[in-house]
Amino acid sequence: MKNICVIGAGTMGNGIAHVFAQNGFSVSLVDVSQDQLNKAIATITNNLDRQVSKGAITSEVKESALNNIVTHTSLAAAVKNAELVVEAATENVDLKLNIFKQIDENAAASCILATNTSSISITKIASVTSRPEQVIGMHFMNPVPVMKLVEIINGYATKKDVTNTIIELSKQLGKVPCVVNDYPGFIANRILMPMINEAVYSLYEGVAGVEEIDTVMKLGMAHPMGPLQLADFIGLDVCLSILNVLHEGFGNPKYAPCPLLVNMVTAKKLGVKTGEGFYTYAKGSKELMVSERFKK
Ligand code: CAA
Numbered sequence: 126m127k128n129i130c131v132i133g134a135g136t137m138g139n140g141i142a143h144v145f146a147q148n149g150f151s152v153s154l155v156d157v158s159q160d161q162l163n164k165a166i167a168t169i170t171n172n173l174d175r176q177v178s179k180g181a182i183t184s185e186v187k188e189s190a191l192n193n194i195v196t197h198t199s200l201a202a203a204v205k206n207a208e209l210v211v212e213a214a215t216e217n218v219d220l221k222l223n224i225f226k227q228i229d230e231n232a233a234a235s236c237i238l239a240t241n242t243s244s245i246s247i248t249k250i251a252s253v254t255s256r257p258e259q260v261i262g263m264h265f266m267n268p269v270p271v272m273k274l275v276e277i278i279n280g281y282a283t284k285k286d287v288t289n290t291i292i293e294l295s296k297q298l299g300k301v302p303c304v305v306n307d308y309p310g311f312i313a314n315r316i317l318m319p320m321i322n323e324a325v326y327s328l329y330e331g332v333a334g335v336e337e338i339d340t341v342m343k344l345g346m347a348h349p350m351g352p353l354q355l356a357d358f359i360g361l362d363v364c365l366s367i368l369n370v371l372h373e374g375f376g377n378p379k380y381a382p383c384p385l386l387v388n389m390v391t392a393k394k395l396g397v398k399t400g401e402g403f404y405t406y407a408k409g410s411k412e413l414m415v416s417e418r419f420k421k
Pocket of ligand 1: 172173175176179181243265266267268269270271272313314349350355359
């Protein structure tokens, strides 16, 4: 496999394009907005520079990675020669189904169609294509260049040789693949999101403050970030939407999102991307400050 098409140039899409390009693949990066594509290339350049300055890669690898990426605003043109398409568009079911119909119509018959969805059913996405046996979940973690895991999700119809191809490909990217089946939240978010929800409940019920909750989990369980900081990093809207998928998918009240999380999303306090969640994020500052709302 040589030609990869990545759809969506947001945080996940640019990270996925980065790791494929760094490992010698030709990447077509697609987005509806040229502005978003330009931002993605700037982010990839910054992240490659950071790797060069840390001695993780050479400047030749950086240059060849950047040369390996071509940007497109036309999906049809970008998927034409792809052997694998990795979709990393916004986490919205209707949008993804529409994108998969278009990919299916324009990609070669042999092309494998992967989605980076964090919680939407692979089987449902596959059902709108003419090749459900070639549709698979390839769930990268943020930040993609750093995190080792690729959660590979078999849809109901995914063929074994397709899974094996994606396992091998993930290894070529220096990642560790883990194969799971297609049930709500897969494994990563089925376990991560209830932990985040429980942290929000602990705050909501006044068991402890933001810093205490995060410090317990950082120092007590060796997590690199506490669950509330991680929720801000992922985006509180994304956390809420995944919890709703778990709640609806299993019909079990244990997944019901905490009312505080729902309120924060309604108030557009979404975490890092809006500058405020459980913490506040001033531009250019690395200091972590508890949001005014949760200060004691
Ligand atoms: N590109 C390249 N390198 C990057 C990077 C990026 N975007 N972001 C960070 N790095 C590198 C840094 O250069 C640094 O490299 P060295 O170890 O060689 O020095 C290393 O990563 C650590 O970065 P920092 O020193 O800046 O900061 P840190 O030590 O606080 O680590 C972190 C930052 C890697 C994000 C760490 O806090 C962490 O692991 N957090 C948890 C992340 C996590 O849980 N992600 C999964 C979220 S869930 C998800 O993605 C899926 C979903 O469906 C919701």
